[in-house]
Amino acid sequence: MNNNGTNLATGFISSSVAVILFGSNFVPLKKYDTGDGMFLQWILCAAIWLVACVINLILHCPKFWPFAMVGGCIWATGNIAVVPIIKTIGLGLGILIWGSFNTLTGWASSRFGWFGMDAEEVSNSLLNYIGAVLSVVSAFVFLFIKSEVLGAASFTETTPLMTEHVINTTQESCSGPTYSWVDKLSKTQQRIVGCSLAVISGILYGCTFVPVIYIKDHSKINDSIYAGASQSDVDYVFAHFSGIFLTSTVYFLVYCVAMKNHPKLYPEAVLPGFLSGILWGIATFCSFIANHSLSPVISFPIITAGPGFIAALWGVFMFKEIKGLRNYLLMLFAFCIILTGMLCTAFSKL
Template structure:
């Protein structure tokens, strides 16, 4: 098989694994109280950093580029808003908004060369546009029962305004998380750049990226402890499930790095951002019995068809 064929196969397999793990990573936490999410995020990010340490050792400690940490900080910043979003507008609408902006920003920044990156070319642009568009319309899952928090003091209008605004911001931040890495890779080909000669292998930046995630989450957690007057809300029973959730997320993201390298972000983003919501819904149907009724099943079948059509359009746009 040619190198191009091998890259495509590797990229699509990595995308499938990423979709499965992203759609499943919160399953271990399903039955545990997580409160306002700040403690949980720190546990998740600690697990994420340990996975990055293992990957870094396996790769024999490639050069550490501090700028790659910025992407991790961006992701952690977007992630701290997830719990308030869920409590104000629900997980379904939250994922619809932040997932859509995540997909669009991640795809468009690579496709059109935003933020100083090189524009990515595909052999069939129209199919790529269609695939990206289809990936935006399927980011929807069931709403959980919200727990009491500061957002309960907001009016209905304030809830919608705060929740939607935070979801848009989170989506933009999520969609920008790979920008520093892609920027380094693009500028590594320029002799006059400080990044000249930097690795073209995305996995070589995992440790720096995940270190940024852990650093930012630690800073936010410390700030939270100060704001709570050294009385943060801790949930010991969520530690081990949260750690497992972080490991699953970290492995999924490593697969996304591989997909970015093999397919380019302009192809991997529409595929990987579209699928996890459907996988999460499958858990809701078969494991937790949250989604029932003929209408809901028909909607899920329709969502699956849209996801498959979008993935195929995106895939064929590369070939």
């Protein structure tokens, strides 16, 4: 197999692994109460950074570029909303919406050279634009899919919520289960908040690789501060993941201050959260490999749109969040749209 064939095989295999893990990484957390998500965010990012340390040692500690950390900061900011999204509109619908906007943002920034990056040339501009439009259309179809999500009270039947007297014996010792701000919203408010947060998270996720691509593009300019920087995406994994962990730590400390040193901690979510972080870290490492082997214009639509298929399958068959013939038909229609868009975007480069 020639070098080009090897790159294609490596890229598509890495993309497939990333799609499966991105679509499944929140599954371990589904049956555990995670409160407002701030504690979970920090646990998740600690596991991600551990994966980065292992990868960095395997790669023999390539040069650390601090600017690559910015992408991690952007991702961690978008990830704060994950728990409220899952609690309001469900795992499947949440990933489908933020995945669509993730696809559009990542595609547009690479295609048009936003944020100082080099614009990606494609062989067929029409197919490329059709793929981007279909990604947006699919997101609006997902908005009409109604999901049934178990509230905090429902979790007590299988996994008891952590009560205040377990966490802090000095406050509300007899108040029973704790509820986050999400649980106090009406059904309509939850849907509006969940969909809005999913859109914002998707846009932020779509920008997460921008700093790495920027460094690679400017490494070819002799008078640039990034001159001579590595062209291999995986060499930036440790810096990217370090940005994630640093940002999440800052957010958690700010949260502790805002809560007057009484943060809501959920011990039962520690191990599931850690597992979720490891799955995400491996998936992101695979996406770095895919970006290098295929280029972002091809890999990005596949990796960002694909997890929606996996997540929705979990939502239908495991968690029973999506029910009814109407919802199934809408979901099938949305899948067809996003799959068509993904293929159009990919083939426009080939």
